[in-house]
Amino acid sequence: MKRVTLIDYGLSNLLSVQRAFEHFGAKVEIARSPAAVLGAQALVLPGVGAFRDGMAGLEQLGLTVPIRQKAAAGTPLLGICLGMQMLFDESEEFGRWQGLGLIPGRVVKLPERNAAGGLQRVPQVGWNGLLPPQGKTDFADSLLRAVRPGGEVYFVHSYEAKPARPQDRLAEVLYGGRRVCAAARSGSVTGCQFHPEKSGEVGLSIIRQFLEDGEG
Amino acid sequence: MAKAEKIRLIARLEVKNDQLVKGVQLEGLRKLGDPHDFARAYYEAGIDEILYLDIVASLYERNNLSQIVRRTTGDVFIPITVGGGLRSVEDVHKILQQGADKAAINTAAIKDPSIITRVAEAYGSQCMVLSIQAKRRRDGSGWEAYYDNGREHSGLDAVEWAKRGVALGAGEILLTSVDSEGLGRGMDRELIRAVAGAVNVPVIAAGGAAGPEDVALAAEDGACAVALSSLLHYKRMGVGQLKAALAARGVGVRR
Numbered sequence: 355m356k357r358v359t360l361i362d363y364g365l366s367n368l369l370s371v372q373r374a375f376e377h378f379g380a381k382v383e384i385a386r387s388p389a390a391v392l393g394a395q396a397l398v399l400p401g402v403g404a405f406r407d408g409m410a411g412l413e414q415l416g417l418t419v420p421i422r423q424k425a426a427a428g429t430p431l432l433g434i435c436l437g438m439q440m441l442f443d444e445s446e447e448f449g450r451w452q453g454l455g456l457i458p459g460r461v462v463k464l465p466e467r468n469a470a471g472g473l474q475r476v477p478q479v480g481w482n483g484l485l486p487p488q489g490k491t492d493f494a495d496s497l498l499r500a501v502r503p504g505g506e507v508y509f510v511h512s513y514e515a516k517p518a519r520p521q522d523r524l525a526e527v528l529y530g531g532r533r534v535c536a537a538a539r540s541g542s543v544t545g546c547q548f549h550p551e552k553s554g555e556v557g558l559s560i561i562r563q564f565l566e567d568g569e570g
Numbered sequence: 571m572a573k574a575e576k577i578r579l580i581a582r583l584e585v586k587n588d589q590l591v592k593g594v595q596l597e598g599l600r601k602l603g604d605p606h607d608f609a610r611a612y613y614e615a616g617i618d619e620i621l622y623l624d625i626v627a628s629l630y631e632r633n634n635l636s637q638i639v640r641r642t643t644g645d646v647f648i649p650i651t652v653g654g655g656l657r658s659v660e661d662v663h664k665i666l667q668q669g670a671d672k673a674a675i676n677t678a679a680i681k682d683p684s685i686i687t688r689v690a691e692a693y694g695s696q697c698m699v700l701s702i703q704a705k706r707r708r709d710g711s712g713w714e715a716y717y718d719n720g721r722e723h724s725g726l727d728a729v730e731w732a733k734r735g736v737a738l739g740a741g742e743i744l745l746t747s748v749d750s751e752g753l754g755r756g757m758d759r760e761l762i763r764a765v766a767g768a769v770n771v772p773v774i775a776a777g778g779a780a781g782p783e784d785v786a787l788a789a790e791d792g793a794c795a796v797a798l799s800s801l802l803h804y805k806r807m808g809v810g811q812l813k814a815a816l817a818a819r820g821v822g823v824r825r
Contacts, residue, residue, distance in 0.1 A: 369669045373643045403694070475770065479696045479741065480578060480794075481618060481824045506824045508649060510671075510696045552649050552671065554613070 356565060359383045359394035361421070361437075363411030366400045371434065374551035374561045391420040396568040397429060401436030405445040405461065405513070408436050409453065418454060425456050430568045431543045432497070435511060438538070438545030442515050457540040458518035464511070468530030477512040478529050482548075484536055484556075487523040496524050497544050497567065498537060500559035507536070507546075507553035515547065576822035577785060578795035579809065580619040581612040581802055582776060585635060585654075586626050592803050594752035596625075596703070596720040602803050606641045612802060613646040615809035618824055620650045621744070621774075621797055623674070625719055627655020636668045643669030653701050653744070659688050666693065674744050676701035677717040680724045680731075683738055690739025699774075700740035704728035704761055705748040713761055720748040729764050736769045743773045744797065750778030754800055757784050759791050766792025781807060782815035789821055 358375050360368050362384045372382045375398075385391045399421070401408050412418050425431050433441045442453045445461035453461070468474040483504040486492055493499050509527070515535045517523050524544070525537040537546045544564075550557035583605045584591050590608050591599040602608070609620050620642065624635045635652055642650060652665045653674025662673040673693075678685050679700060689698040703720050704713040713728035724731075732743050745765050747758035757778040766773045772794035779785055785796045801807055807815075813823045 367666050367669065369640070369667065370643050370647075370671075373669070374647055377645070377647075473770070475772070477694070477696050477741070479772065481576065510694075512694075551647060554616075554648055558647055 357381045357383065358396045358398060358565065358568075359385045359390065360398045360400060361391065361412075361417060362386050363401075363408065363415055363417065365403045365408050365411050365436070367402065368400060370551045371398060371400045374558060375565065377558065378562050378565050380565055385417075386415055388416050388420040391417055391424060394424065394429060396564065397421065397424055397431045399431065399433040399437035399440065401434065401440065402510075403436055405436065405439060405447040405453070406449070406451045408440050409451055412440070421454060422456065425541070425543050428542045430564065431456070432564050433543070433545035434551070435547060435549060438547050439513060439515055441538070441543055441545045442517075445513065447513055456543045457522055457538050457545065459516050459522070459538070460518075461513050461515050464514050464529070464534070465532070469532050474530040478509050478534075481506040481508055481553075482527040482529065482536075484525040484527060485533070487520070487526055488533075493525060496539060497560050497563045498525055500563060501525075501556055505556040507548040507550065507556055509536075509548045511547055515545070576824060577789040577793070577816065578618040578774075579785070579812065579823065580621050580651075580774060580795050580797045581609065581617045582621045582623065582797040582799040583608055584623045584625045584799065585638065586624075587634065588638070590803065591625065592752065592800055595748055596751055599625075605638055608803065609642050609646050612809055613648055616813060616824070617648070617809050619648055619795070620646060621674070622650065622652050622654075624652075624654030636665065639665065639668040639670050651699055651744075653699070658685070659692050662689050662693065662697075666697070672697050672699050672742070674699040674701040676703060679735065680715065680717050680726065683734065686735055686738040686740050690741065695739050695741030695771075698740050699742045699744050700732070700735035701744040701746070702728055702732060702735075702765075703746045703748050704758075704765075706758070712764070716748055720751075728761070729768050732765045733768050736771050740771065742771055743769060745773050745775055746797075747777035751776070752800055753778055754780040754806075756780060757788055759787060762788055762791040762793050782812055782819060782821075785812070785816060786819050786821045
């Protein structure tokens, strides 16, 4: 594909994501209009910040319908961090907010207590190792297939996605003794809770896979 | 709060104009080269984060790191923290636009602590790193927070200031021991213990790390990360070598 469209709805620093794709020779376009989204070969939805602000940003630019149309048509779509969370049905951040509904499930606050009942840090900030979901041993047939189980990536988040269907869970991490969804997928739509663009070689392998898969 | 399972290693690059510099106790600077070249080499060797500090910015009242950060995002794909002379939410916004992930603030927070809350509300507490330059009081009654590279004293108790900073929204503390900084004779363990024990956010210990031993001790004392400068810049030890030595001691590191 080598052409990728980053959706800019005013909430994120696009530069780091852009640089990571350019690292592999991709031509990066920035989309702020429905037409630009509809013309994309592959879409990336980055994002940092609050869920409701993110959805409001997409609504204001009229991008939610075009994004859903593209996903329905099988266009590769990668959501990163808040962009991953917005792929789900709804979030409980500051009330209840509707998401894009591309992966069934909800987004909830990370618990303040770990599995042993002690206090844990929220947000999760830092490196953590990706684990295949229960019943699997690797990340075959996904954007994460070059990642070895335990490969570490960089997280910054206070909310976690809870996919409704077990088969949509692509990767997990252990946080406070609990398994937290780190990546999810439904059809051509993949979401990463972590930042592949800030996760060294492991993260770059996912970026490269996204570019290569779109070419076929 | 449970201790970190893995210690993060951060390359601390102090920048004056376009040059990587290194001093002793934040004074007597030596020029070492292009900061971006050092950052890239550390990234390739497996460092976990980059910390750029513009050490003359608060004198000139502006941060000159934008161009360096922008270049760094082109080939360094790990988190980048920027500090030095950030005085407003607008300054933080600009540096994030250049690809930085976090802002480290010292002087401006001492002058007006409300900036901590304003940055945390605008970009999240994980983005707001409170930088504290702590110097031991001569009478042995703890540490005082300094600013302008350890030149000006604030009258604030460093531990109390850390607690207040976290209450105001700081998501991380960059704790530099001015007394130990640049000497390579070990870190101020009591300081690390005092601050890490007082706050529930990650503490990045800085100043004096001479090798894996000091990093391991800092982890034991409650630091989640250690910022390294002389040790790396003068090539006393490589990142890979350091990580291997830590792992051999049973200290978790990212591999």
